[in-house]
Amino acid sequence: MKYMLTKMRKLYRNARISQKLFLAFSLVIAIPAILVSFLFIRIQEAQLYKDAMATGSSHVARLNEQLRSKMDMFENASSTALTQKAFVDFIHSNMRGDGLRLVKFKQNQFEQMHNIIESHEMISELSFYVDNPNLFEIWPEIYHYDKFWPQDYWETLRDEGGAAYRLFAFKDGEHTLAYYRLVRLQGQQNKFPTIMEIRAEHSVFFNDLLEESGGDFFSVVMDGTNPSKNIYNPQHLFSQTAGEGLNSILGSIHRQLDVLQQDSPMKVQVGDQTYYALYRYIAPLNAYVVDIASHQALMKGPRSWYAFVVVIALCVLLLIMLLVSHTTRRIFRRLDSVLSSMRQVRKGQLDAKINIGLDEHETGDEIDEVAISYNKMLDEISRLMTQVVDKQLIAKNAQLHSLHSQINSHFLYNALESIRMLAEVQQQPAIADALVSLGSQLRYSMQWRSDTVALREELANIESYIKFINFMxxxxxxxxxxxxxxxxxxxxxxxxxxxxxxxxxxxxxxxxxxxxxxxxxxxxxxxxxxxxxxxxxxxxxxxxxxxxxxxxxxxxxxxxxxxxxxxxxxxxxxxxxxxxxxxxxxxxxxxxxxxxxxxxxxxxxxxxxxxx
Structure with a gap:
């Protein structure tokens, strides 16, 4: 982590100013805008999910009500059929004994029953299965009980109160729904009771469900006990999109169906896809009405918004880049003159000042301030260099003066000492003192062991000078x-x-x-x-x-x-x-x-x- 931070600092330090400005603008404007946009989209997704679940729940409830209404129509039709007591009595009597009775039955009771069937568009067939050895099977509405399978199904009907629905009928059950009802006759001693069967094609009974081929939700009627038995529209967009994976989706949903939790949306993960399911349990059918929606399909709109936001963000970043590039170009155009002057100064051209182009009372911006300070710095450098040259000239002059004074210094000292001795011998003390003063001055001026002296040394030299001048x-x-x-x-x-x-x-x-x-x-x-x-x-x-x-x-x-x-x-x-x-x-x-x-x-x- 520390290495990465150090590396990032170096990259930032070595980056051009335009890149730093672009990064700053991006952090301040573009990135917050993207984050706010994504947050807004997430809120919209949550709201869309909430609205979709509400719509799906309403749709499932409506399908449930429609199916229950159709089931009521089935039950009414069965009750109406059973009110034809003459028809029921005749199919339990000896139908072979009198041909005239059979003809009258056909013209009267049978036609009435047939009209009842025709009056209900949903009913495709109404049949009676009768345990009567004298039964005539000359019409499709009347069969001997031997033709019904399974023959012990009447026990199930008895346990369920005398009537039951099967989502998939025993006969032609792949595409047919059936309603079975026991017909009990008082005093009947037959082995099997009579069963009435009312059948309806799935395409008719579930027409509202099977006609839907689009929309966010895919409607399915699932058998409560057999997960492989389902009723749906294979032409629906969801079914075609899922393809072979549809059975896996339906199986995953079927395993989680729960009557007690039917008011709560269900979330199912199949592979890398997420699905939502809303359902209602229809007890008479022992089936579930399920609405299924793909998370990807529901969020298709917001997901496209992500791409839109990214495109807009890229456009904004491009505009920022162009703006920064244009601005920095204008700024660096003047900064380049500063850099050019610095390069000339580096080569020794101290007169390479920057042409600012400002009036006397104009201050300019920061770059102008740098240029003004730079020009002043060049003036100060020139002044200091002149001062250094002057100091060096002073030192050289002083050294030359000292060297000039030291020419034949030993000869002068010896000569002055000889003259002083001669003055002493000839008893001339004034001359001797003058020579001593002159020798002191010569030694003081010729000996430059250091650039500074104690004030008393300078004062002693001046006193020797005064003595010599007074003598001379x-x-x-x-x-x-x-x-x-x-x-x-x-x-x-x-x-x-x-x-x-x-x-x-x-x-x-x-x-x-x-x-x-x-x-x-x-x-x-x-x-x-x-x-x-x-x-x-x-x-x-x-x-x-x-x-x-x-x-x-x-x-x-x-x-x-x-x-x-x-x-x-x-x-x-x-x-x-x-x-x-x-x-x-x-x-x-x-x-x-x-x-x-x-x-x-x-x-x-x-x-x-x-x-x-």
Whole structure:
């Protein structure tokens, strides 16, 4: 089961969107419609079965009443015949003694009896079987008892009250029904009593039943004791359809007939077919009137509805498929442009944007939103790639600067050390101190073991630089650093403060003049480290100040160009923004003739600080 669910999930996941939409529409619309239709058909089948059983029950009851009415006519005819006492007396007398009496009997009593028979259309023959040795058998209505078989049948009649019906007569019984009645004569000493037999052809007595050749129900009269003896119309559609299997059907039904359950429909399974039977028991005939219907024939209409529903469902599914196909084609036509652009980007064409075709204030649908987001993503990728290229350029410039500075570094160190020793020998301490400061600067700038240094290392390098400048230019530049002890060990990008101090030295005061440079550090909002480098020099020309401020407040994604003085303010600012974001970098403020203040903003979290 788990394997099948996994397999189905994979098939669904790998299916096309149009197939998924078709499945969704089918589950939501087509399948519920089919289920409702089938449920409706089932309800109709139940109602049809109920109506058919009611119709069949009414038909059986009507046949039962018709047969009982005809039986009453038989009994009336027999009673009327027995009222002809002269006829009965004559057939029990010596018919051979007087020919004139016989002629008169023929003209009178016999003709009257014959008229009684003719007046009943159902009666095909009325016969008397008389135990009289002087009987004349010159008419078909009068026979000697020896011609009746079985001769002991009179005992059965006696036990049944003197009269009885046989569904199949003793004589010509295959197609004839008979009514037998004892004729008792007072004082008669004969061995056998007289039996009167009234016969009727099945085709006449059961004409209503045998004339039906169609309809849902097949009517049969079944003998109560012999399952092989039945009366039905062989031309009926049911009989012709059943063919040789009819006897099996009738036998299965006969075995389940029950007088006590005759008001309930009977269900019989014969092979793969189901049949329903409704019946009534006719006690005088010892027979059952049965109406049989095939389940398949009764449900033929609803079964055809199933095919109709399936055809309609297939048509609906086809329409859904066409609708989904048309809709997805229109949707995927625009989606294909997105996929085409993605394939071009995969090949390296980052300018392969999607032509959306929307006005400025139009938002479009979900695919348009994807296309807009995709175009923005391409712009962002281009920006980030430019930023990465800039970072790589910065790293290369820094490495080249370092390598350039390290050319013959050992020679320079040795030369400076020799000059310092000579100054010590000649008792020139100022020159020796200047050489020490210059050597410290050279080592700091040439040795790039890491992209970051502790703030105290950068500060020590700046102090060496100030000492050397004061020696070289004879100035009195004063550096004051008001820094808390807890920030001295924080890592900052190397050479990020040196260019600012150089600008203050070169531009704040004339050659040989004095200037005071003050450095302060503080933390803003627990998120930024703020370093201010302020001098009290000549300040910056307003036009130059505006130009610098415009550059420092501009877009940091613009290409970086190295200035004439090496890593200038603009480059320092852009490097800080590239590494730490636009919230970091440099800002400058100055009043001409009063001061210049450059502020560095770096992330306060030391773990986020990095180098170039």
């Amino acid at each position: 230019e004879g100035g009195s530049i004063v550096l004051t650093a008001d820094l808390p002890q807890e920030v001295l060990h924080y890592a900052i990008p190397k050479m990020c403060m040196q260019p600012i101090v150089e600008n203050a030295v070169h531009h704040a005061a004339p050659l040989g003049g004095s200037v005071h440079i003050q450095m302060t550090v503080q933390v803003e909002n627990d998120s930024q480290l703020r370093i201010e480098i302020r001098d009290d020099g000549a300040g910056v020309d307003p036009k130059m100040l505006a130009s610098l401020q415009a550059v420092l407040s501009g877009d940091s994604d613009t290409p970086i160009v190295t200035s004439k003085n090496g890593l200038g303010l603009e480059n320092v600012h852009k490097r800080l923004q590239l590494h730490y974001g636009k919230g970091c970098g440099l800002s400058i403020d100055s009043v001409q003739g009063a001061y210049t203040c450059v502020t560095l903003r770096l992330p306060w979290e030391n773990v986020n600080l990095g180098g170039w």
